[in-house]
Each structure stands twice: as structure tokens, then as C-alpha cells.
Amino acid sequence: MLTRYILPLLGLIAFAFAVQQMTQAQQKTPPAVPPVEPAKSPFAKQLAGSGIIEPETENISIGTNLPGIVERVNVKVGDMVRPGVPLFRLDDRQLNAELVVRKAFLENAQATLEKLNNAPRPEELPPLRAKVAEMVANLDDQTKQLTRLQRLGAAASEDELTRREAGVAVAKAQLERAKADLALQEAGSWKFDRLVSQSAVKQAQAQVEQTGIELTRLTVKAPQLKWDATNSASDATEYKVLQVNVRPGEFVGTVQGQALIVLGYIGKLHVRVDIDENDIGRFRPNLPGFAQPRGNPHVKFPISFVRVEPYVIPKKSLTGLNTERVDTRVLQVIYRIESADLALYVGQQMEVFLNAAEGK
Amino acid sequence: MNWVALRMLTGDRAKYLGIIFGVAFAALLMGQQLSIFCGLMRNTTSQIRDIEGADIWVMDQNVQFVDDVKPMSENELLRVRGVEGVSWAVRLYKGIGRARLDDGNFQQMILIGLDDATLVGAPRPDRIVHGELGDLRQPNAVFVDEFGWRYLFGKEPFQPGKTLEMNDKRAVIVGMCKCNPTFQTFPILYCTYSQAVQFLPQERKTLTFILAKGNDDLPKEQVCKAIEDQTGLRAQTNDQFFWTTIQYYMQRTGIPINFGITVMLGFVVGCAIAGQTFYLFTLENLKQWGALKAMGVSNLRLVGMILLQAVIVALIGYGLGIGGAALFGFVFQRAMTSTPPAFYFGWQILVGTAAAVVVISLAASLLSMRRVLFLEAGVVFR
Incomplete structure (x- = not known):
């Protein structure tokens, strides 16, 4: 009984169990779909780059003429400002005091001259x-x-x-x-003495004027619009305040690259595309293409070529670290976004695809 | 006549069981050792299998296996995207980070940084045990794998909000997911790429892999070739990378040799027990064989009878042995909760063990055949 039936049956059951375990281990899960479909290019031959949105005027980082403590800021983020409008003013007490002193000097010089004239x-x-x-x-x-x-x-x-x-x-x-x-x-009085005194008056006057100008330099104003008229999409002459990094009471210096206030003229947005130095050979001006915001592959913005920055620069790594890491050089190309959709923000990163098959 | 052969086989129960035990033991030993070996080898590729959603891995030319990370410039991603046939490509960080635990201990972690925008390579929803994938976008958020949680916090039930310290930054565990057991046994942390970069000591380059997907109408191998030609990087499909990694471990570690020796041992022991018992059993039944011969049964018929006996023994023995190996795996995988088990029971193991059992029973039956065929019928009357 045992040898004839149970043992073969046991063997069979064990084998069936093994086969079942095997099929279970063998099971392959169906291919997974990414949580968010990455940006895809429809072009057969393509050139990809990462882009960053900027205003038509590029970002205008407003600096200060003089170092000092900020007394008041006249603009808020998002304000529209016309050229020449004061943006912020520095503390002026020291220069005001100096102005009083200089004015006294001027009066002194003038009195001296008067005295000579009346001798x-x-x-x-x-x-x-x-x-x-x-x-x-x-x-x-x-x-x-x-x-x-x-x-x-x-x-x-x-x-x-x-x-x-x-x-x-x-x-x-x-x-x-x-x-x-x-x-x-x-x-x-002698003629030459009078001349000396006259020039002393002029000098004092000039010093008073100088202090006056220095006082006006304490107020930083929006610069005059002046760029290639062909690039201008409209005749609007207002900047948008994109960023305000200055608050009353802060010390500002004349350090280069310090953006106290960022302005930009937002007519049409531009996208600054970084093209890897190894791909420059495949790039030609006027390549058509489109841009997609990161994380949203369903939106495509058509873009048109504006210009190439002729100077190839070290690439700024866009990993979000505050320390920039330079690893390679990139050619920067400016494209205009042909869409009035304002769902884009200046500074937003874009995936840009160019059709490398065209534009020969 | 076949009935006679079967009666002969089952006549002596002890011998019969002995032969079957020999074969079953050999099959069990080989099947189990091969499974552990395959499981171990497969564990080396667990991250390749865990990171789903893309077809192609792009890496530095000199990468030898999945844990051999050689970071590339961030721009290589854009270059890969520019290759004809590439549908999309995203960045991936994979490497080892060091975490400081609440008790002050340090622990190495497998850190996987997913593309911030798309989270390509994230565990699929059915693998996520706690939390939601979108939570990864929270500041300092990480997902930990199930084994990792037990490794770090023991039997404590999962609760979100536990923190680790990595590279002086705070990492908050917001979810838990199932991952394939790893070879290195370190806990696995999933986070976004930008987060992963912050969890690491400052390095100039951090892009370790690029995950790409080819156009659906193109063969993946062709897309890999195009990527390699245009960018000078190394591109492999999931399967290719899987085998590259396994090949590395096969060549560079003693694992295959050690397991090979055990498997050989199983084979030899099986041969010895089964062969010897079968041979002895034939010897004991020589009288019966002689009688059959005297009755004029042809040699071919006798060979057929011996083979039948061998096949019966082999089938039962193999079934019991391989079933035992499967049972071992079944229990092993459920008993081990704190450490990832290494056990893979593929069809290759069934086939390989079967082939070995065939060889064992053939060898045993050949010995017996020789005795029976050269037997003089007169032995019956002695």
C-alpha cells in the first residue's frame, strides 16, 4: 500500500507543490507606468535642452549707486512701474548734514568776495x-x-x-x-584778489551741487527702457517688479551681482535654452521646437527662435543647490514663447525640444 | 513483464525506500542549494528590478554592475534626450548614503533619488504599504523599504514622521514600500533627486544613471546602440543590465564556486547512495534476473525492465526532493522577516535538478544493466 500508492502519490503532490512554487516565483509583473509621464519629443531627430523662462528684457537686477541703509522701498512685488519711477531710497542724513556745511562754505566765499568788491x-x-x-x-x-x-x-x-x-x-x-x-x-581791492575769491565761490558752489547730486543718487529709479525695437512685442513701457530683495533698514552695498530688485518687461516671455557643448554641432539657428514645463507633459508651448548668445558659458547646474557647480559649457539660445498663456512664471524651468531634422 | 519488474522493485521495502531516499536527498540538496544561489545572485540585481517604468539604463562607460556608480555630468541627460529613438529620459541617483540614527548609531543606506518632476522609478502603487507617492515631494521626505524599517526600528509598527540625519540634513520617513531583497542588506531610501543630492556629501557630479525609454516601435537594443554611438555612454536594457550585474558577481566573487561545490556534493552523494543501493538491489535480485533469462526473456526486454525501475525511482525521488526544496523555500521566505531571504525557485532549477536526477538514475541503472546482461542463466541453479 505504502510503497505502491502512497509514495508515488506523495511524490506527485510534492512535485505539484514545487511546480506551483516555481510558477509563483516566476511571475512577472506587468511593466510599470511612471507616476507622471516624462516630457516626450515627437521629433525623429531632436535636440534637447533645459530652459529657463525670462522676460523679454532679460532680468534687470537693480543695484545701488551708493552703499548705505535703506530708508524706504516704494515698490512691491508684482507692481508695474514706469521708467524713472523711484524704487527705493537710502538714508540721507549724512549727505544732508554735509550739504549744510557746504552751503556755509559757499556763503563764506561769497561774503569774502563781497568784501573785496566793496573795498x-x-x-x-x-x-x-x-x-x-x-x-x-x-x-x-x-x-x-x-x-x-x-x-x-x-x-x-x-x-x-x-x-x-x-x-x-x-x-x-x-x-x-x-x-x-x-x-x-x-x-x-586788487583785481587778482577778486578773481581768486570769485573762483573760491565757484568751487563752493560746485561742492554744494555735488552734494545735491549725491543726494539724488540715494534714490534708485527704474531705468529707461532701451532695447532693440524689433524685439519689442508691444509698445508697453512698463516693467513688472519680479523680485524685491531689499527692505527698509537693510544695508546694501555696491557688490556686483547683488540683485536688490529684479525688474523685467513682460511682453512675451523668452526661454533661455542651454545646449550642451557636445551638441552644438547639431544645432542650427532657426530650429523649430517647443517647450514643456517640468512635471506637466500635457502642456506644450510653441517657441520661435530669437537669437543665439555668441559666447559659450560654463553651465550652471540646476540641481537646486545653492552652491553652483560648474561641470561643462553650454551654448545659450533664446527662444520666444509664442503663447499668451500666463501660466508660466519667470524663472521656471522648461524641457525644450528642438527639431534637429529641419532648418538646414 | 513490467509488472514483474515493479514487484521486484517494491518487493524489498527497505531497499526501495533507500533508493528513493537517495534520489530525493540528492534532488533536495541540489534544488535547495541552486535556489539559494540563484536567489543570492538575483538579489544583486534587486534595484534593477525595483526601479521600474523605464526600459533602458544609461551609465558611464566603465560601470561594471549596478552598485558600481560612476557619476556623470548633468548635461549627459540632455544629450541622451537628443538621441534618435529615445522617447524620454530622466535622471536617477543611486548610491550609498550614511544616516545617523536617533540613538547616535550610523547606518549605511541605499539611496535612490528619483527625477523630481516625474518620479520615474518609484515603487508602483501596489508595492507601497504606507503613505502615498506624492508625499515624496514634501520637504526632506523619504520612503523606506519594509526590511529597512525592521532593520532600523525592529518590531516597532510603522509610523510616519520618524527622522534620520543624513549629511547634517533631516530626513523624514513618510512612507514604506516593499522592495525586493537586496544583496547588501542595507535599508533602501527613496527620495527625489534634488533631495538625494542634499543627503550626500558634496560631490561635483551626482548623476549616476539615466533612465530612458525607447520609442515603442523600435527594438530596445537598437535604441541602446544609438545612445552609445551618439553619446559615448553605456546603454543597456533592463535585461542586459541584469545579466551584466550577475556576470560581475559570478566572475568577481567566490559565490558561484562555493555553491557549485555544494551542488556537486549533492550530486555525488545522490549518485553514491542511489547508485549503490540500486546496484545492491540488483545484485540481490540476480536470481530472479537469472530465472527470467533462463525463461528466455531477451536482453532488450531486461534492459527495458531495469530502465522502468530506474524511471519509477527517479520520478518519485525527484518529486519528493524538489517538493522538499520548494517547501524549504516556502518556509524560509516566511520565517525570515528581519532580513531579506535569498531564495529563487525558477523553472531552471526544476529542469537542472531533473537533468541531474536523470544522470544519477542512468548511472545507477547502467551499473545494474552490466551485471544483468553479463549474467549466466545458470546462476539460478547454483
Whole structure:
């Protein structure tokens, strides 16, 4: 019984179990579908690049003319501002104080000039004139005394005569001197002194103006729009405030690359496409293509070629790390997004596909 | 006559069971060892099987197997996308990270960084035990695999919100998924690519793999070739990469030799037990064989009878042995909960073991045949 039936049956059952286990282990799950379908290209020959959305004017990073503490910020993110509108102002107390000092200097210089112009002082002349009259009288007296002595003839001593002659000469000289003193005072200030003083006034004036200009430089304004008219999609002349990185009370310096406020003219959006240096050979200007936002492969934006940045730059790695890692160089090409859909934001990353088969 | 052969076989129950035990033992040993070997080898490729959704793996030219990561420049992704026949391509980070646990201990982790936008390579919904895939987009979020959770937290039931520290950053476990058992036994963490980069010490390059999908109307191998030609990278289909990895372990580790020796041992032991018992059994029944010969039964007929006996023994023995191996695997896989089991019971194992059993029973029956064929009929009367 055992040998004839049970054992073969046991063998069969065991074998069946093995086969069942085998088929279970062998089972293959059907191919999985990605949670979000990645961006696909419909082109047979394609060129892929990663892009970043930017305004038509590119991003205008507003800097400051002078370092200092921010006193007030006039714009909010999202505001539309016209060129020339003040964006923010720095603390101006120091320059205001300096302006007062400079103005005082100017007044000083002006007063000095006035004084020179109004010389001589009228009260200074009568004593001088009196002095001249005195000297005239003195000369007359001396001359008379000499004449009297000469009339005596030989009775006059030689010594006395000589003294009298000298006295006349001294009186003459004294009169000359008194006259010269009077003439000097009457002539007023010297022409060249006045010139020096005039230029001192000008200098002080210029310094006042300089401080005035420095004061206006404390206010940062939206720059004047000035770019290629053919690129402009409309005649709108307003910027959108894309980013405000400055708040009252903060210190701002004149460091390069510090974007205190980012402005951009949003007519049509542009996408800046990075093309790997190894693929440059496959790129030609005017390739048609489209852009897709990351994570949404169902939306496609048609794009049209604008220009190529002629300088190949080191690629900025877009991994989201705050330290940029440079690993290779890329050619940057600017495409315009031919869609008025505003579901896109400046700075958004795009997957860009170009049709490499066309545009030969 | 066949009935006579069967009666002869089952006549001595002890010998009969002995032969069957010999064959069954050999089949069990070989089947079980081969299964563990295959399971171990298969475990080396668990991440290739876990990361689904794409057809093609693109990697640095010098990558030898899946854990041999040689990071590439981020731009290679765009170049692969530009290859004709590539439908899409996404980035993937796969590597080892080091996590600091709450108790201050350090633990190596297998870190898988999925493309942020698409999460290609994420576990499929039926593999997710807790949480939702969308949770991965939360800041610092990671998914851990089931074995990993037990490895890290023991018997504690899963609860989201547990944190680890990786590269001085906080990683929050938001979900748990089932993963194939790994070779390295480290817990597996799934997160987004940008997150994975932050969980690692700063490296200049982090793109370890690119997952690509070819156009449906093109053979995958052709797309791989196109990628290799245009970019100079190495592109392999899932299957190719699977075998590349297994080949690496076969060549570079002692695993195949060790298991080969055990399998050989099973084979030899099986041969010895079954062959010897069968031979002894034939010897004992020489009288009966002689009688049959004296009755004028042809040699061909005798050979047929011996073969029949061998086949019966082989079939039952094989069935019991392979069933035992399957039972071993069944129990083994359920008993092991904290560590991933290495056991793969493929059809190749059934076939391979069957072939070995055929060889064993043939060898045994050949020995017996020789005795019977050269037997003189007169032996019956001695």
C-alpha cells in the first residue's frame, strides 16, 4: 500500500507543490507606468535642452549707486512701474548734514568776495587824507625854515644849513609816502584778489551741487527702457517688479551681482535654452521646437527662435543647490514663447525640444 | 513483464525506500542549494528590478554592475534626450548614503533619488504599504523599504514622521514600500533627486544613471546602440543590465564556486547512495534476473525492465526532493522577516535538478544493466 500508492502519490503532490512554487516565483509583473509621464519629443531627430523662462528684457537686477541703509522701498512685488519711477531710497542724513556745511562754505566765499568788491572802507580814507595834509604842512614848514637860513648868507652855519636841507628832503619823502598810502586805499581791492575769491565761490558752489547730486543718487529709479525695437512685442513701457530683495533698514552695498530688485518687461516671455557643448554641432539657428514645463507633459508651448548668445558659458547646474557647480559649457539660445498663456512664471524651468531634422 | 519488474522493485521495502531516499536527498540538496544561489545572485540585481517604468539604463562607460556608480555630468541627460529613438529620459541617483540614527548609531543606506518632476522609478502603487507617492515631494521626505524599517526600528509598527540625519540634513520617513531583497542588506531610501543630492556629501557630479525609454516601435537594443554611438555612454536594457550585474558577481566573487561545490556534493552523494543501493538491489535480485533469462526473456526486454525501475525511482525521488526544496523555500521566505531571504525557485532549477536526477538514475541503472546482461542463466541453479 505504502510503497505502491502512497509514495508515488506523495511524490506527485510534492512535485505539484514545487511546480506551483516555481510558477509563483516566476511571475512577472506587468511593466510599470511612471507616476507622471516624462516630457516626450515627437521629433525623429531632436535636440534637447533645459530652459529657463525670462522676460523679454532679460532680468534687470537693480543695484545701488551708493552703499548705505535703506530708508524706504516704494515698490512691491508684482507692481508695474514706469521708467524713472523711484524704487527705493537710502538714508540721507549724512549727505544732508554735509550739504549744510557746504552751503556755509559757499556763503563764506561769497561774503569774502563781497568784501573785496566793496573795498575801500570809506572811514579809512579821512585819516590818510589828513596825514597827507599834515605832511604838506610839514614840507612847507621845512622849506620855509631852509629859505630863511639861506637868506642869512654867510651868517648861517654850514652845519645848520645841511640839517635844514635834509629836513626838507625827509618832509618831501614823508609826503610822498602819505600820498601813496592814500592812493593804495583809494584804489580798493586788487583785481587778482577778486578773481581768486570769485573762483573760491565757484568751487563752493560746485561742492554744494555735488552734494545735491549725491543726494539724488540715494534714490534708485527704474531705468529707461532701451532695447532693440524689433524685439519689442508691444509698445508697453512698463516693467513688472519680479523680485524685491531689499527692505527698509537693510544695508546694501555696491557688490556686483547683488540683485536688490529684479525688474523685467513682460511682453512675451523668452526661454533661455542651454545646449550642451557636445551638441552644438547639431544645432542650427532657426530650429523649430517647443517647450514643456517640468512635471506637466500635457502642456506644450510653441517657441520661435530669437537669437543665439555668441559666447559659450560654463553651465550652471540646476540641481537646486545653492552652491553652483560648474561641470561643462553650454551654448545659450533664446527662444520666444509664442503663447499668451500666463501660466508660466519667470524663472521656471522648461524641457525644450528642438527639431534637429529641419532648418538646414 | 513490467509488472514483474515493479514487484521486484517494491518487493524489498527497505531497499526501495533507500533508493528513493537517495534520489530525493540528492534532488533536495541540489534544488535547495541552486535556489539559494540563484536567489543570492538575483538579489544583486534587486534595484534593477525595483526601479521600474523605464526600459533602458544609461551609465558611464566603465560601470561594471549596478552598485558600481560612476557619476556623470548633468548635461549627459540632455544629450541622451537628443538621441534618435529615445522617447524620454530622466535622471536617477543611486548610491550609498550614511544616516545617523536617533540613538547616535550610523547606518549605511541605499539611496535612490528619483527625477523630481516625474518620479520615474518609484515603487508602483501596489508595492507601497504606507503613505502615498506624492508625499515624496514634501520637504526632506523619504520612503523606506519594509526590511529597512525592521532593520532600523525592529518590531516597532510603522509610523510616519520618524527622522534620520543624513549629511547634517533631516530626513523624514513618510512612507514604506516593499522592495525586493537586496544583496547588501542595507535599508533602501527613496527620495527625489534634488533631495538625494542634499543627503550626500558634496560631490561635483551626482548623476549616476539615466533612465530612458525607447520609442515603442523600435527594438530596445537598437535604441541602446544609438545612445552609445551618439553619446559615448553605456546603454543597456533592463535585461542586459541584469545579466551584466550577475556576470560581475559570478566572475568577481567566490559565490558561484562555493555553491557549485555544494551542488556537486549533492550530486555525488545522490549518485553514491542511489547508485549503490540500486546496484545492491540488483545484485540481490540476480536470481530472479537469472530465472527470467533462463525463461528466455531477451536482453532488450531486461534492459527495458531495469530502465522502468530506474524511471519509477527517479520520478518519485525527484518529486519528493524538489517538493522538499520548494517547501524549504516556502518556509524560509516566511520565517525570515528581519532580513531579506535569498531564495529563487525558477523553472531552471526544476529542469537542472531533473537533468541531474536523470544522470544519477542512468548511472545507477547502467551499473545494474552490466551485471544483468553479463549474467549466466545458470546462476539460478547454483
